[in-house]
Amino acid sequence: MPELRLGYQGPLYDPWYDWATRYAASYAFLLGAKDGYYGADEAAFTREMQRRLGLVQDGIFGDRLASAVGYTWPGAATPPVVETRRPIWFYSNPGSGAGWDIGPGFVVGEMVAGKRWNHPGRQSLRINHQPVGSIIGGYLGLMGGDPKHSYLDVIADQKREIARLLRVNPDVIAALHARESDPTAAVAVELWFQGYSQKADGVLEAVAELFGDGGEFAVIRDRINGVIVHGNPAAPGTGIARKTFPAWLDAITHNINTDDDFYAVARDRIRPLFYEWFIRAETELPFVVYTAQIILPALLRLVAPFLAGAGGLGNPMIVTAATQAISMATGVGGGLLSGIVGQVTQTNEKPNPDLIELLSVQGVLTHLGDLIELVRALPGLQSHGAYHLPRPEFGGRDGQMVAYDIVANFRR
DSSP states (O other): OOOOOBBBSSTTTTHHHHHHHHTTTTTTTOSSSSSBOOHHHHHHHHHHHHHTTOOOOOOOBOOOHHHHTTTTTTTSSSOOOOOOOOSSEEEOOOTTTTTTTTTHHHHHHHHHSSSSSSOTTOOOOOOOEEEEEOOOOOOOOGGGTTTOOOOOHHHHHHHHHHHHHEEEEOOOOOOOHHHHHHHHOOOOOEEEEEETTHHHHHHHHHHHHEEEETTTGGGGGEEOOOOOEEETTTTTTTTTTOOOOHHHTTTTEEEEEOOTTTTTSSSSSSSHHHHHTTTOOSHHHHHHHHHHHHHHHHHHHHHHHHHHHTTTGGOOOHHHHHHHHHHHHHHHOOHHHHHHHHHHEEEEEEOOOHHHHHHHHHHHTTTHHHHHHHHHTTTTHHHHTTTOOOOOOGOOOHHHHHHHHHHHOOOO
16 A cells, blocks of 8 residues: 655655645645655645545545545556545544554554554454644653643643544534534434543543533534543543543543553552642743642751741741741752742642642651552553553453454444
């Protein structure tokens, strides 16, 4: 199957480029210069072509797009013939630090679309696979991406991109128009959403808002077949996010979590408290201030308990003394520390007091059992990235096979 994708350099490029400038003269400027390399410009051009045709927007020029526009590959006599797709769409969302074409969701999407990585016995379901690309970040940039983007920034951008892709989906558009005049009208579109790790949390937030009561796509909520999440930090009861979602969303959510996933199966009280902290993690001052609200009171209890007992950083009368005490204990310059403390006293966004308590000497001792449980859970960090491997809890399947089977076995 011939294909032009990001990074391609070969004999297919020149004839395709010449054809593209003729076929789409109105937006051929997106192609950039003819340089023999299928790069970001060519991918952007292809995504625009796909958008106009109502096809999956992945920037890859393959047989399906060639068939839709009547393009004949060099050496062939006619345009390719491809299987007819059903009006079913699978939206995949990668994990932290990964591009749109990496991770269990992308693999599952390619499986149901009948493109690549199909396991034996799991053939094409003729479903449209739409990868969701969004900004990469969170965790101070340690997982990749721009460190200025917090976890919350990332999942907010993920929601915006899911909404954008839904707005240009021709099957969604047709369904929305039909339901405008008749909320009970029969419509053909069916939707699957998938997310892994950070983006599992994000996809649940997005679907809850976009399809919830009053949401932009609420009138076609019944057309969601399911939400499949791997390594979900927002898993009910055990995920570190400790979130709750509407009952209608819980009913269609499929959690695929290894038994010891560090983020999805957190039974101690420590990890959920830290979740609130790291979702704000960025290198800009707001996170520094937020972190200082957690660390400084705990330090103050250690180095100057009498000041902490007198009101600590919440008492303007002793802020200077507290700042000097912390500066002496940590070696951080008084001027810098004073500026941070000043902003701490002025901000209205306060951290969870349970986390502050946890970081104190008394709190750590009180939560010793949770600390032991946390140490025991560390191997689950490896399991969190092992959804491509067979697991006993999945009956010898890997997490990708489990997801494929959910889609394949679904019946309305």
